[in-house]
Amino acid sequence: MEKHTSKITAKSIEQSGLPTDYKKALAEYIWNGFDAHATKIHLNFESNELGRLESFSISDNGKGVNIETIDDSFGNFLDSNKRDPFNKEIFQKGRKGKGRYAFSTFANKCIWNTTFKDATGKLLTYDIMINKEDLQNFIIENRIINKTNETGTMVSFYDFFELSSISLLNKEFDRFLSSEFGWFLFLNRDRGCKIIINGVKLAYEDSIGDSEELVYEVGGENFKIVFIRWNQKIGDKYFFYFLGQNQKEKAKKHTSFNNKAIEFHHSVYVESPFFDSYQETSDDNPIFGAFGNNQAHPYFKTLLKMLNVLVSRKEKEFIRDVQADRLIEDYQAKGIFPELKIKTNELENVVKEIYCAEPRIFLTSNLQQSKTLIGLINLLIAAGNALNILEVIEGVVELGDEERATLTRVLQI
Template identity: 50%
Template sequence: MKKHTTKLTSKSIEGSGLPTDYKRAIAEYIWNGFDANASIIKIDFTANEVGYIHNFSISDNGTGINIANISETFGNFMVSLKTNSFSETGFVKGKKGKGRYSFSLFCNKAKWDTTFKSDDGRFLNYNIQINKDEIQNFETIDTVITKNKQNGTEVIFEDFFALTSDLLDNEDFENYLANEFGWFLYLNKERDYKILINKHPLNYKTVIADSDDHEIPFGKFIFKISFLRWNEKIGDKYYYYFLNSNKKEAYRKHTSFNNKTADFHHSVYIESDYFDLFKATKNDHPVLDDSFNQSNPTFKVLIDHLNEFVSSKEKEFVRNLKADALIEKYNRNSIFPFFSNNKYDKLRKEDLENVIKELYSVQPKIFQNLSIPQSKTIVGFLNLLLDTDQREHVLNIVDNVVKLSDADRLELSNVLKTTKLSHITSLVKFLENRFKIVDILKLLVFDLKKFTDERNHVQNIIEDNYWLFGEQYHLVSADKNFEILLNNYYSHLEKNKKKPEKIDNKNKLQRPDIFISRKSEIIDGSDPDLTIEENIIVELKRPSVIIGTEQFQQVERYLRFIIEDERFNSVTRTWKFILVGIKLDEYIKDLHVNQKEKGKKYLIQSIKNYEIYAMTWDDLFRIFTIKHKHLIDKLEFKSVVIEELEQKGINLNKEATDFLTKIALSKNEKIIADEPDDLPF
């Protein structure tokens, strides 16, 4: 036996920052084992029925303690050979040799039974012993050659005064070890690293809520990136840990996500032989030798990738977990405004929830630490805004409250633009308005026909709702004499024309009721290099007027007037004249039959590029029904739209609902522009 003395006193050792908690003390011995290249750490203990510990030891299969270096390890208290430890939390853990004295927290004696392989290939075993009363001294027992060709060290603790078996055999102790060593065991899972407690493996996975591994090449280096999200808080700050090829820490850097999202407990470990040459410096100036530091271009690119990667993990965490919890909390505390139980209101609420989730994912601070009244205010405001066509203004408002990155703006913008509910809302309002207009016209034409005239009643409605005669037409003028009408039309085509032209025709003061021209031209079927401009003139008749010879001749005069005006007689223009009245006499019906071969419903005359149509109000309303069957026929959420319309007092008849099928609402604008092929306008 040989007695050794350190260069410090027992008081210096006790005041040097040793652990003050038994769990921390035990962790130091485990780290010492991993620092000695161990892959398996065993914690073994036995106790009696009242919890008194008979035996307690921590062993490892590491390299052992070479007795040739004993004076540099145990002999120099603050200078350990293990200057590059696996330690993650910042406590010394073998870097300065303090861990071996941690036993003094809970027992009076510690003995190291260690086996190492000498330079000549022999396996040598010896013991080291330290007593708490003389902690500055340690003893080594003579070295012997052992037949057990297995490296390793076992630390045996004796004479306990502050440790009982219930402190070791409980969930709290195992959770502590899992939090402390979980990252290290995870990174070494392919090498089957383990901590065994009385032969049972420590289940470190219980503290890991999420994990993600991937590799990326930068230049000639490969970086293995391991992301861990913890179930519990692991410290005040979160770090990127940069590890060399031996998994030893070369550098650490705060992530940029330390305070943004509550409960986003995370660590990121980056392994590469790039960090074998890494030398961190206080200033980010390029190094002059072959090593790397923070100013190296590869390192900067790596940091950018890490920030983007962790940002995506944070949003995934918020969207999938925190946002759902927020919605549940809002439902529990009645934060949401009232929604009915119909399908449409359910979709409105779902839309509001999705926008809140996305906002929360992009910028959680918007919804954090709010009182119930504050939460109700912001949710109510969002609901009002989303119910309008100004929903995309949410983006600008949020951007004024918290600065959004370009990626955040794009992501949130896509959510606000693509939601199906906005299409449903717009469509319901669109259909509601049209059905009400048709109902009003039906009332005027059928129920109040004694009091209705075309100029003061019907025409006022039609000129604001010319879609009844085709979505493709643009209202140029209504109830104007032809001189004004044709000049308005001409100025519509020739926007630079300043002076109205005189029309030398005795019929110029005749007044058609409404004049509509097509916005855009169509391709000429006989010559693809030319386009045809379509025009429409509508003559409305009061409900008491039956369409007959007199009304037909009136429209013929309009037709002849246009034919005789050289400004409007190009063969690349077509003209459609439409007569609408309560009823058609037999003469007009015969004209329908006469034009039947042309395959155009309601046609009564066709001359060159001029056509005259005659129809009843009931025909016009039927056209409306057919067109909107065609529209509703293509709606994905047909039942939702119908239910919402019925809530507003608009009941589609069975004939209309029989035509309903599914198609994407995103095509609404095109659907509205489309019309059945067999209709003339």
């Protein structure tokens, strides 16, 4: 047995901002597996009839933890060479920093059983143990030569508190995992990346309403673009994520869409070697040469314009193909459409077109206001004065020149 000490005190570890939510704590170990080039992460647990956990482990088929560099990986904490000094907002996923201590949120002891390939090609297996009451120290033991042909790591947790099988079996946990890892699993589906819980694959696909993949070329640089629209609100805001080698997040930027409260939950992932040397700086002055690229680079500016066009197009498709139909169904269910023997289909079509052009018109109205607005639109259509609807709309919301022009075209019926 060998005792090693990390380069920080237990008190500093506890005060470093460890996850307080068990879901986020478990995500740290899953990310560590994917960072180790794993394609499959297994969460396995057993419990008694009362839901009390009797065993719980997270295992992966990654490359394992090399014992020769154990003091660099487990001995360092919040390693500076893994952090971007220019961007304080980037969430570093699975960096084998404070994440390995996340078990202290719900358990008193954690043991890593890991198998790696050494410089001679032999597979070596050993254990790493950390106790909650002695976080700055880790113990290495049970070193053996492994005769299998597989590397990987299994993290086992012991002596649980504030965690039960109910926590791991509820829909909220599945939704969290889909929100946290859905994009990564989607981007790496051809590699066979999966999260499997007690033998059942995480159905992250259910959280995706729409997706599109394309490649933009800017100045000879290729950028792989993946757009995802989520079926539910995700835990993060809506960003463009800029990824470098091995899909490491180098920067992110708000998309500025979904200001219309239309449930347009989306993310855009941009992957390119261009971002390997990308550094988001505190100002927009360009950087040159060996210092890499930043947000002032002309390629990045051009790319950003193209991305905004893409998201604008996807938003309009979503409004027209999904939300407009939902609005009509909602109005029908609430009895907002008048019960008059006129061309009901024509009224519904006009409302749908107006909604597609400017959703705010209907989103800012309560039930009585909606009935009044629809009634006025209905009367103007019946009287053949559709263009006068524009005056009614401008009494509800303030329109810009572009919005006014769009609605004028729509009302040419």
